[in-house]
Amino acid sequence: MLSFTEENYLKALVQLTVFEEDRPEVGVNKLAETLTVKPATVSDMVRKLKDKSLVNYEKYGKISLTKKGSLAGMMVIRRHRLWETFLHNKLDFTWDEVHELAEDLEHIHSKKLINRLDQYLDYPEFDPHGDAIPNSEGEIMIPFRKTLSEVNEGEKCRIVAVKDNSTEFLQYVDKIGLQMQDEITVTAKEEFDSLTTIQHKKNSLVVSPKFADNIFVICAKCLKAKECNCYA
Amino acid sequence: MLSFTEENYLKALVQLTVFEEDRPEVGVNKLAETLTVKPATVSDMVRKLKDKSLVNYEKYGKISLTKKGSLAGMMVIRRHRLWETFLHNKLDFTWDEVHELAEDLEHIHSKKLINRLDQYLDYPEFDPHGDAIPNSEGEIMIPFRKTLSEVNEGEKCRIVAVKDNSTEFLQYVDKIGLQMQDEITVTAKEEFDSLTTIQHKKNSLVVSPKFADNIFVICAKCLKAKECNCYA
DNA sequence: AAATATAGTTAGATAAGCCTAACAATTATA
């Protein structure tokens, strides 16, 4: 049985090596930063995870997940995202409130519980932030998507997810009126200060690069995104 | 913020001093036994709880809850019983499965979460085992009830709760066909071996004293039980 | 009241997770 802490290490590793970066390995410092602990702590812990065959690691080398570790991490993410969906869909929590609560709920281990919850929610594919929910085998759809920053001028796209799950960011998205599945068009990209202007419904909005980096979209051109899905 | 462990100590103390015994204090050994830890461990922990003003305690004395400790313990029990009700009513878990899962869920602290859950469940008064659920102020109805063992020969009563929440006991109750709110009549009490014979629907059942001690009933005579309720 | 039994305490250990401070290895750069 994995501890609360071990699970958080594995979850962070999945996030860093599967979701965020394309390289399936990560250094001690990066992991420490993600978990807001000191590198010394990670050094110790990674040795422990290696002993349990959850990660591959050699002194002074990079950290990567074994199949076992990856599955365990993926299950934590499955639980997290299912609870988020429950809180949002059934208990009417706003999308900026659910992440923090799910940080605790994700550590409840019962497989039966989580599968019942999945059923109760009618097998949702995405959580309230637009992230795919791994299935009970730990497989996840990786949708073909990019950040708003990567969209070319003139292109039309659909907002499908957010990268940053912080309250501050999510409330800001609410404030300017954007919602998941909304269609937008990039009308201008300013070279000088990297501001992006988008057309959304009847309004024209100007967003910062920091903002645009944290919005995931699927472009009109590849709306057959479903066909591009793959499993991690 | 209380730790997982501290909460379990407080919960056990509420159970021992409010629900089970009438004396509002308990010894180190008894508490240790309840928590399945060694008395030495309790000795240490109780000192820590005293420092936090959660219990009253003097060396070699008895342990009792302060108002603060009692409220905290009651909230753990509220969370436990609401989660049990959720698991049973919404996720279709059987009554013998819910206790164990709720042991983990009860430690999720968010007051907002638990109050939303309460609302979602339509403010249930009792959990699946017939135990009253403390309200958001930590108040609880103590129903006027007794164990089946205490019922006199010839008396009619209604099953309202079980004392033992173990899978084994609950499955046994299921097996012999008893359900909460069922009416039964004590038709015989054998002096020699303390077996109790009850009439239940069309059947006559013989139950052991161990069994009868773990079934709570309200007698026909005092069916105005609601009027006898008090708050702890 | 003395002897015994029960109940409770203390001291010293251990394991998990974290820290700081000092050091070592690796990588980048002049």
Next chain:
DNA sequence: TATAATTGTTAGGCTTATCTAACTATATTT
């Protein structure tokens, strides 16, 4: 390539929650 910067490791400490073993206080019984 030598030096500097970055990255990672080790040693030693701290806290929480637990244990065992030895001891002490209180309660019961003869």
